[in-house]
Amino acid sequence: MMKKAEDDDEDPHLCLLEYRSTPIDANIKSPVLLFNKEINSLLPKFFIFNQVKGKEETRNSLEVRQMKQKEYYDKNAKDLEEVRVNEEVRVQNQNKTAWEPGQVSSRPDEPRMTN
Template structure:
């Protein structure tokens, strides 16, 4: 699966976000059909989540990396998530650690300082030498032994 870019649509103009609108239309149609047929709408949603998309895995597989248990019999080991056995946990960062961080997965590495752990797991609040604050996943942070880049004032820059 390739890297996807996040594209935002215009606020208050639903037509610009065709994929989301199509999804809403499909769900409404599915729910009204299950009500009309006297079937359980939750089973209809479960079937939708387990159905592979065009050129992609199912929504459940994309979200949880596993198949969901349905009314159709299946082998139990297919319900287990696939784990990346080659991955290992990254060491925790400490406040004031000098780091490099990426703005996006293919972006350049910029200087920063770890300020503190964020509320969410593997997430850190970082500060750039210019004073900007970012929150990044540990995956996009690289601890360095470089000297801390000091904050520059506007007078020094001129």
């Protein structure tokens, strides 16, 4: 949707609005219900707000879905190898256009973030 909006010179925020108005699956209704507001969407309102679960129930369904996704991801995820001082590494430049050679000068006291 975002690519199509870009190609058609449309507002990408309208794409996000429509995406968030769309129910995720049969058990999880539209995420827009978490906003506690009715929105103006191209989708008919009965589609979004009819057969509505409560806000808390929708949030719980989303959390269960996210935990299941994390569980599947963690099956194949591996920890990164430890980096040693004076080890040769490659670092992405600030423009994120190229990787440049570098060398580890010291290790931080805190562990690196995993996010």
